[in-house]
Amino acid sequence: MDNSAVWAKMQEEARVFCRAEPALASFYHASVLAHPALSGALSYTLAEKLHSADLPSLLLRQLFTEAYEASPALVDACVRDVLACIERDPACHHYTMPLLFFKGFQALQCYRAAHWLWQQGRKAMALFFQNQIAQTFDVDIHPAARLGAGILMDHATGIVIGETAVVGDDVSMLHGVTLGGSGYSKGDRHPKIGPGVLISAQAKLLGNITVGEGAKIAGGSVVLASVPAHTTVAGVPAKPVGRPASPAPAREMNHHTGDESA
Incomplete structure (x- = not known):
């Protein structure tokens, strides 16, 4: 499903919800129906979540808009993240839910803008974003980290992703996941996560290690x-305990361990 189709679904849902719950009509109008494109809805919603006395929502909205205009790939990644929620999260029944109600999704989209700022050399603003994201969503992602598209951060509370971490496409992770360093070392010191990996709740991955495609933690x-x-690995410290039944366990969201391939 492409960007325009996802946006059309969101608008259709918002109209239905306005009729079903008139008390929230102004909320759905301001968040979805007032905007000609998904980028506008993103800019508005994320600015409302992230604003502070130091950086009011109007200025934040301008920053998000600037990022989306300069890099349409940010919106493309957002759409893939929405579809990841729809396909993998059984609690996600509507396309508008991630945008309006899922803090993992919202934190991820704010990170994407912070990463864009970091790439533009605006490191002070990117770090300000990181701090606000952590305070608002309890999700701490360094703006220099590199995250792919189609990522699901389910529940998301307590997720920490370090500066040199890399996360591939179509990864799913749950609350309390840490992609952190090991010891006081500088340079490339955080995990590299391949595509299709499933990282279950409270897993801690430490150091400059590699997690191969389709692995399960x-x-x-x-x-x-x-x-x-x-x-599949499990334990403290983690050791191999089998193979996932699916080549992309992140899509299946099956958290059982052991040899599922038999």
Whole structure:
């Protein structure tokens, strides 16, 4: 489904919700129906979430708009993130839900703008964004980290992603996940997560390690060594316990461990 189709779905849903719950009609109008495109709805919604006395919503909205106009790929990634919610989160029943109600999705879109600012050399503003995102959503993503598209941050509370971390496309992670460093080392010091990886709740991945495509990290695991592709690891420290049943466990969201391929 392309960007225009997703945006059309959101507008259609907002109209239905306005009729079903008139008390929220102004909310749906301001957040969705007042905007000609998804980029406008994003700019408005994220600015309303992230504003502070130091950076009011009007100025934030201008910053988001500037980012989306300069880099349409940010909106493309947003659409893939929406579809990830629809496809993988059983609690996501409507296309508007991630945009309006899911703090993991909202934090991820704010990070994308912060990353764009970082790439433009506006590091002070990017770090300001990081701080506001952490305070608002309890999600701490360094703006220099590189995250792909089609990412699901389910529930999201307590997610931490360090400066040199890399997260591939179509990854799913739950609350409490840490992609952190190990010891006081500088330079490239954070995990590299391949596409299609599932990282369950409260898993801690530490150091400059690689998690191969389609791997699965069990909940509560502490991962200190690289994980081969299409391997399930569990424990403290984590060790291989089998293979996921799916080549892309992030899409299946099956959190069972053990050898599922038998």
